[in-house]
Amino acid sequence: MTGFSLSAVLVLAALLFAVGLYGLLSRRNLIGMLLCVELMLNAANVNLVAFARFESGDPASGALLSVFSIAIAGAEMAVALAILVAMHRRRRTLDADELNELQG
Amino acid sequence: MNADPVFLAVAAAMVAGALGTALCKNVLHAALSLVLCFFATAILYLLLHAEFNALAQTMVYVGGILVFMVFAILMTSRLGEKDLESGAGRRAAALLVSGAFLFAVVQAVSGAEELLSLRKAANEGFASFGDVGRLLLSPAEGGQLVAFELATALLLAALVGVVAVARRPAPKSDPEEEERR
Numbered sequence: 001m002t003g004f005s006l007s008a009v010l011v012l013a014a015l016l017f018a019v020g021l022y023g024l025l026s027r028r029n030l031i032g033m034l035l036c037v038e039l040m041l042n043a044a045n046v047n048l049v050a051f052a053r054f055e056s057g058d059p060a061s062g063a064l065l066s067v068f069s070i071a072i073a074g075a076e077m078a079v080a081l082a083i084l085v086a087m088h089r090r091r092r093t094l095d096a097d098e099l100n101e102l103q104g
Numbered sequence: 105m106n107a108d109p110v111f112l113a114v115a116a117a118m119v120a121g122a123l124g125t126a127l128c129k130n131v132l133h134a135a136l137s138l139v140l141c142f143f144a145t146a147i148l149y150l151l152l153h154a155e156f157n158a159l160a161q162t163m164v165y166v167g168g169i170l171v172f173m174v175f176a177i178l179m180t181s182r183l184g185e186k187d188l189e190s191g192a193g194r195r196a197a198a199l200l201v202s203g204a205f206l207f208a209v210v211q212a213v214s215g216a217e218e219l220l221s222l223r224k225a226a227n228e229g230f231a232s233f234g235d236v237g238r239l240l241l242s243p244a245e246g247g248q249l250v251a252f253e254l255a256t257a258l259l260l261a262a263l264v265g266v267v268a269v270a271r272r273p274a275p276k277s278d279p280e281e282e283e284r285r
Contacts, residue, residue: 004111009152010213012115016122016141018206023126025198028188031177032131035138038169039122042145045161053152053230060239063154063231064248067240070164071255075262077169081176082270088180089272095188 009050016043030084030094034077041073111151117144131181135173142166154231 020039027033045066052062088094121144124137142165149158243249 004108004151007213007216008111008115009148011210012118012148014206014209014213015119017209018202019119019122019126021205022198022202025201026126026190026195028190029131031173031180032134035125035131035134035173038138038165038173039125039141042142042165045157046145046148049149049152049154049157053154058246059230060235061246061248063157064236064239066157067160067236068248068251068255070160071259074164074169075259078172078262078266079269081172082266085176085179085270094180097188 006050006054010047013043013046013050016040016046028096030087030096031081033096034080034084038073038077041069045069111148114144114148114151117141118148131177132174135170135177138173139166139170142170156231156233156236159233 017040020036020043023036023039024033027036048066048069049063052059052066084094087099091098118141121137121139121141125134125141128134128137142161146158146161146166149155149161239246240248240252
């Protein structure tokens with residue numbers, strides 16, 4: 001028997017999301033920023049599963065929604081990493097501050 | 105707040121992994137901290153009785169995405185290289201934004217009376233493999249077959265796109281390029 005409430009899981013997910021947001025905003029390495037985006041996606045998935053468990057008319061569909069979210073996150077990360085590898089080949093750097101070609 | 109020791113331990117592992125991901129100087133160490141965070145998340149899914157999600161989390165995230173991440177890190181960074189340092193101003197701004205976000209969400213969650221009254225509406229086996237698998241492949245009303253097929257098409261398109269983007273460009277042989285040289 002598990003003895004924790006929905007609020008506890010929601011606060012935990014918010015904490016994970018906040019940590020991911022901090023990392024995304026404070027890091028300069030593009031791969032590091034991508035890792036933090038993963039962290040935020042993971043926090044959102046925790047929310048989906050928690051709501052499917054605690055309050056849902058159709059709990060199995062709720063759990064399935066987070067599986068689709070994981071699949072799309074996988075596709076997104078593959079594309080993002082491919083872009084980073086191509087960019088590293090061209091520019092020899094992964095510093096987000098160096099990518100300012102579009103700056104007016 | 106009721107304190108289930110297993111939940112607290114899992115939550116502590118998740119937060120520790122997240123902090124390591126956000127704060128580690130070395131990107132490889134950050135990726136390994138993320139492995140810890142994702143494993144702890146899979147255990148949290150088991151505590152929530154969502155077995156299918158726990159398995160998908162472990163296989164897709166830990167087995168797939170993070171291995172890919174580690175390969176990308178090893179391909180793009182020289183080992184032992186110091187990571188790019190960010191300034192104190194940027195870190196303070198990031199702390200401000202994420203702290204404000206956390207404060208707002210915790211306020212909203214703790215203020216909502218209806219959240220506290222909810223008690224495990226779903227039965228224990230609500231996301232068992234059989235149920236989720238039948239739902240995923242059922243073409244009937246409420247089934248997710250169309251979404252499942254769309255997801256497979258999306259993943260295939262993403263894989264082809266990844267190969268096209270990351271491939272080393274073929275040696276140029278078109279006449280305009282030759283003239284410019």
